[in-house]
Amino acid sequence: MHPTDHDDQEHTMTSTFSRTEPGASAAALAELLSTIDDWSVDGDELLRVRSDRSGWLVEGLPEVVIRVTSADEVSRVLAFATLHRIPVVTRGAGTGLSGGASAGEGSIVLDVSSLNRIHQIDPENQIAIVGPGVITADLDRAAAAHGLRYAPDPASAAISSIGGNIATNAGGLRGAKYGVTRDAVLALTVVLADGRILRTGRQTIKGVTGYDLTSLIVGSEGTLGVVVEATVRLQPVPVETQTVVAFFDTVVDAAAAATAIGLARLQPSLLELMDGPTLHAVDDAQGTDYHRRGTAFLVAQTDGFGASAEIERITAVLRRGAREVTRALDPIEAEELVRARRLALPSIETRGRVLIEDVVVPRTRLAEAFLGIQQIAQESGVQVFVIAHAADGNLHPIILLAAEEPSEREWHVAGLIFELALRLGGTLTGEHGVGLLKQRWVRGELGETGSAVHAGIKSLFDPAGILNPGKSF
Amino acid sequence: MHPTDHDDQEHTMTSTFSRTEPGASAAALAELLSTIDDWSVDGDELLRVRSDRSGWLVEGLPEVVIRVTSADEVSRVLAFATLHRIPVVTRGAGTGLSGGASAGEGSIVLDVSSLNRIHQIDPENQIAIVGPGVITADLDRAAAAHGLRYAPDPASAAISSIGGNIATNAGGLRGAKYGVTRDAVLALTVVLADGRILRTGRQTIKGVTGYDLTSLIVGSEGTLGVVVEATVRLQPVPVETQTVVAFFDTVVDAAAAATAIGLARLQPSLLELMDGPTLHAVDDAQGTDYHRRGTAFLVAQTDGFGASAEIERITAVLRRGAREVTRALDPIEAEELVRARRLALPSIETRGRVLIEDVVVPRTRLAEAFLGIQQIAQESGVQVFVIAHAADGNLHPIILLAAEEPSEREWHVAGLIFELALRLGGTLTGEHGVGLLKQRWVRGELGETGSAVHAGIKSLFDPAGILNPGKSF
Numbered sequence: 001m002h003p004t005d006h007d008d009q010e011h012t013m014t015s016t017f018s019r020t021e022p023g024a025s026a027a028a029l030a031e032l033l034s035t036i037d038d039w040s041v042d043g044d045e046l047l048r049v050r051s052d053r054s055g056w057l058v059e060g061l062p063e064v065v066i067r068v069t070s071a072d073e074v075s076r077v078l079a080f081a082t083l084h085r086i087p088v089v090t091r092g093a094g095t096g097l098s099g100g101a102s103a104g105e106g107s108i109v110l111d112v113s114s115l116n117r118i119h120q121i122d123p124e125n126q127i128a129i130v131g132p133g134v135i136t137a138d139l140d141r142a143a144a145a146h147g148l149r150y151a152p153d154p155a156s157a158a159i160s161s162i163g164g165n166i167a168t169n170a171g172g173l174r175g176a177k178y179g180v181t182r183d184a185v186l187a188l189t190v191v192l193a194d195g196r197i198l199r200t201g202r203q204t205i206k207g208v209t210g211y212d213l214t215s216l217i218v219g220s221e222g223t224l225g226v227v228v229e230a231t232v233r234l235q236p237v238p239v240e241t242q243t244v245v246a247f248f249d250t251v252v253d254a255a256a257a258a259t260a261i262g263l264a265r266l267q268p269s270l271l272e273l274m275d276g277p278t279l280h281a282v283d284d285a286q287g288t289d290y291h292r293r294g295t296a297f298l299v300a301q302t303d304g305f306g307a308s309a310e311i312e313r314i315t316a317v318l319r320r321g322a323r324e325v326t327r328a329l330d331p332i333e334a335e336e337l338v339r340a341r342r343l344a345l346p347s348i349e350t351r352g353r354v355l356i357e358d359v360v361v362p363r364t365r366l367a368e369a370f371l372g373i374q375q376i377a378q379e380s381g382v383q384v385f386v387i388a389h390a391a392d393g394n395l396h397p398i399i400l401l402a403a404e405e406p407s408e409r410e411w412h413v414a415g416l417i418f419e420l421a422l423r424l425g426g427t428l429t430g431e432h433g434v435g436l437l438k439q440r441w442v443r444g445e446l447g448e449t450g451s452a453v454h455a456g457i458k459s460l461f462d463p464a465g466i467l468n469p470g471k472s473f
Numbered sequence: 474m475h476p477t478d479h480d481d482q483e484h485t486m487t488s489t490f491s492r493t494e495p496g497a498s499a500a501a502l503a504e505l506l507s508t509i510d511d512w513s514v515d516g517d518e519l520l521r522v523r524s525d526r527s528g529w530l531v532e533g534l535p536e537v538v539i540r541v542t543s544a545d546e547v548s549r550v551l552a553f554a555t556l557h558r559i560p561v562v563t564r565g566a567g568t569g570l571s572g573g574a575s576a577g578e579g580s581i582v583l584d585v586s587s588l589n590r591i592h593q594i595d596p597e598n599q600i601a602i603v604g605p606g607v608i609t610a611d612l613d614r615a616a617a618a619h620g621l622r623y624a625p626d627p628a629s630a631a632i633s634s635i636g637g638n639i640a641t642n643a644g645g646l647r648g649a650k651y652g653v654t655r656d657a658v659l660a661l662t663v664v665l666a667d668g669r670i671l672r673t674g675r676q677t678i679k680g681v682t683g684y685d686l687t688s689l690i691v692g693s694e695g696t697l698g699v700v701v702e703a704t705v706r707l708q709p710v711p712v713e714t715q716t717v718v719a720f721f722d723t724v725v726d727a728a729a730a731a732t733a734i735g736l737a738r739l740q741p742s743l744l745e746l747m748d749g750p751t752l753h754a755v756d757d758a759q760g761t762d763y764h765r766r767g768t769a770f771l772v773a774q775t776d777g778f779g780a781s782a783e784i785e786r787i788t789a790v791l792r793r794g795a796r797e798v799t800r801a802l803d804p805i806e807a808e809e810l811v812r813a814r815r816l817a818l819p820s821i822e823t824r825g826r827v828l829i830e831d832v833v834v835p836r837t838r839l840a841e842a843f844l845g846i847q848q849i850a851q852e853s854g855v856q857v858f859v860i861a862h863a864a865d866g867n868l869h870p871i872i873l874l875a876a877e878e879p880s881e882r883e884w885h886v887a888g889l890i891f892e893l894a895l896r897l898g899g900t901l902t903g904e905h906g907v908g909l910l911k912q913r914w915v916r917g918e919l920g921e922t923g924s925a926v927h928a929g930i931k932s933l934f935d936p937a938g939i940l941n942p943g944k945s946f
Contacts, residue, residue, distance in 0.1 A: 210946050364597045392678040454683055
């Protein structure tokens with residue numbers, strides 16, 4: 001069903017396999033691959049899967065990329081890998097931002113992007129059953145035909161796949177009101193490391209039979225099993241959405257306004273904050289003039305039957321501290337205003353390679369976090385842009401790199417930002433995952449007992465330690 | 474700090490301990506108790522903790538009831554119990570409906586109801602930190618002072634405690650729109666079976682560092698650890714709530730209306746269905762005349778800034794199939810209309826002892842579930858009342874018992890209802906938990922691999938198998 005490119009590559013394959021030490025013999029792996037529809041040992045392909053969108057590379061080359069076409073294939077590959085203790089790195093769209101899908105020396109890459117069927121949309125029960133390779137925006141579009149949507153809305157929705165969203169428990173712009181990926185996943189079919197098929201959860205909205213294995217798998221970054229099917233909840237598309245933007249003199253004023261919106265007991269469906277450097281980057285790339293209107297920008301949306309009434313209340317709160325407040329008069333103007341936020345990352349990326357961070361602080365510490373990051377940037381001479389999902393205290397400090405790879409100084413800045421977040425009562429990662437990038441800090445956050453329990457769960461699910469080793473926990 | 478009643482009970486204690494076989498020697502247990510502030514071996518107390526609100530009793534008498542006053546005490550008791558392999562049954566308000574807190578022969582009952590402090594309400598970050606013994610409604614009231622509420626709303630809120638809500642992942646009337654207990658819990662402090670203290674989650678709204686141990690503990694019915702502190706999310710109290718009730722000729726019409734509300738992409742904050750027998754029971758107990766107005770009753774609420782607009786749309790949907798539709802004109806009338814639902818269970822209970830079931834079916838199978846239960850009741854000659862959280866397909870069939878304990882025939886009826894739910898694509902329990910009541914069916918729903926993974930997790934957390942043995946999984 002997909003073009004296979006192994007026919008003319010037997011030589012490459014053999015030479016690659018000769019590196020296997022320890023692991024399967026070339027003969028054993030060749031025997032496995034003889035039962036697999038679609039795989040590749042093409043050099044470019046092996047280079048490609050060494051990294052994800054974070055750009056993080058690991059040492060060495062993987063053995064082979066298997067583009068699986070069924071749960072049964074996944075099961076056979078994992079059973080084989082467990083038997084021979086070969087690392088398996090599951091990969092979907094490869095849009096991760098923490099190196100979670102980066103595959104290293106001697107590993108089998110399990111590319112699940114061909115498991116991209118929307119098996120069912122049940123508009124009456126508001127659920128969908130999908131393969132992990134389905135692009136998030138495609139599911140959203142399919143649901144829209146029934147007045148529904150897939151509520152989690154990662155900024156990467158147009159390019160990321162549901163499997164990756166599940167692996168990282170992806171958040172997104174609607175998170176504070178509508179929750180994150182974990183809140184939308186009702187059931188999973190998971191292939192365990194030894195090849196057994198585990199079905200978690202249920203097709204109903206509620207259910208408490210047994211332990212919540214669904215939530216355990218969501219966010220486990222491919223270290224506990226391979227998701228081959230997911231049942232997700234769909235939500236009604238709101239009847240109306242309203243938008244307001246505000247420009248502030250300082251990022252502290254903007255953060256204070258975000259906090260004030262929460263204290264007024266208002267619930268924006270979107271509340272995004274961008275700092276001055278980000279506004280400059282957007283202006284440079286898009287030809288806008290945001291930075292002349294203020295040094296920080298907040299965009300808020302409300303939705304549902306009360307969208308108009310609620311946006312008025314939010315507008316009133318914003319007027320207290322902002323230099324300029326603009327209500328969108330129609331959906332086109334609204335889209336234009338939100339566009340500034342959606343284009344922020346691509347705009348910054350026109351300046352060079354970036355390292356995208358993802359810390360969370362309690363909402364009331366948002367201003368301190370912005371100031372702390374500013375200070376870290378100034379003292380280190382490294383340029384940092386900050387975008388925040390302000391309603392849940394999730395900041396994305398974006399570190400502009402001087403070269404293709406982060407330097408020691410740039411890593412040091414990332415570390416200072418993590419430490420700042422923890423000091424403010426926050427966490428290392430809100431929605432991108434630990435991956436490889438945050439390995440140094442993860443045990444500190446989990447604590448000794450937490451780390452021990454994590455290790456126990458990892459051994460239970462994956463006794464040979466083959467699943468995405470070195471990632472997440 | 475609490476009255477202790479062990480001073481004059483040494484004789485009882487000793488005679489109780491003599492039953493310990495296997496377990497700690499009387500001397501060892503006495504040594505442990507000498508370090509504990511507040512415990513009892515009073516006969517009435519030991520009889521009381523053999524059951525919860527389900528009425529399910531287990532064989533034999535527990536050893537002792539320890540009313541713990543600190544996490545450190547919990548830790549010492551569990552370490553002792555693991556060493557001596559003594560079963561520990563954690564107990565809060567004792568309002569469970571599945572026998573989850575029923576303590577049997579030779580067990581230590583860990584009564585956490587004294588851990589009932591609201592440690593902190595942080596109105597800016599919209600979180601609360603509470604002990605497990607806090608009564609759910611008390612937390613809700615404390616939050617209300619800040620314009621906030623604890624969104625999960627089990628029907629037992631006035632009498633159940635947060636710890637029990639966490640143990641069962643309690644749902645409630647607002648579940649379909651605002652989620653269940655698991656959606657509200659951000660972080661837990663859990664004492665593990667060996668006495669170690671595990672901290673899960675975080676104080677921020679978002680965070681994906683590590684596996685979701687918080688969700689794993691929520692709903693685990695006291696089998697994986699003892700929760701001694703919880704950080705929960707608080708939500709704004711909606712600015713407005715609107716209410717409508719409808720009476721129908723048949724329960725099938727009412728179920729169809731509930732499905733139609735979902736299909737119209739409306740999101741009631743409450744959608745409760747009661748069948749004809751339940752209306753009769755309410756009328757008999759409360760002096761109302763609901764059963765003359767229809768044989769099924771649906772009450773819907775909307776809330777938030779769009780409450781009025783949304784209730785109008787719901788009213789229009791109801792008018793299509795209902796015999797009579799009444800909009801509440803003010804909050805007092807609304808409270809009166811919702812009261813019929815809140816009084817349903819107490820009204821049925823005036824007729825005798827009941828067995829309360831808790832199955833879930835896909836929302837579109839609601840009518841079939843009602844008809845199937847009616848048929849089971851008719852064929853068996855057992856009286857069954859049905860109340861449903863209609864928006865999430867969660868039915869509570871309430872079996873009226875002929876005697877104090879369920880007969881074989883009554884158990885058979887419960888079993889037929891479970892099987893019906895599973896046949897309709899549903900689940901055994903939506904919010905009450907498996908406890909003891911559903912032990913016979915749980916492995917069937919989890920499947921072979923699911924059961925094996927559950928057993929592995931149980932052994933990991935509780936290698937000696939002391940924590941609430943025989944409950945949940």
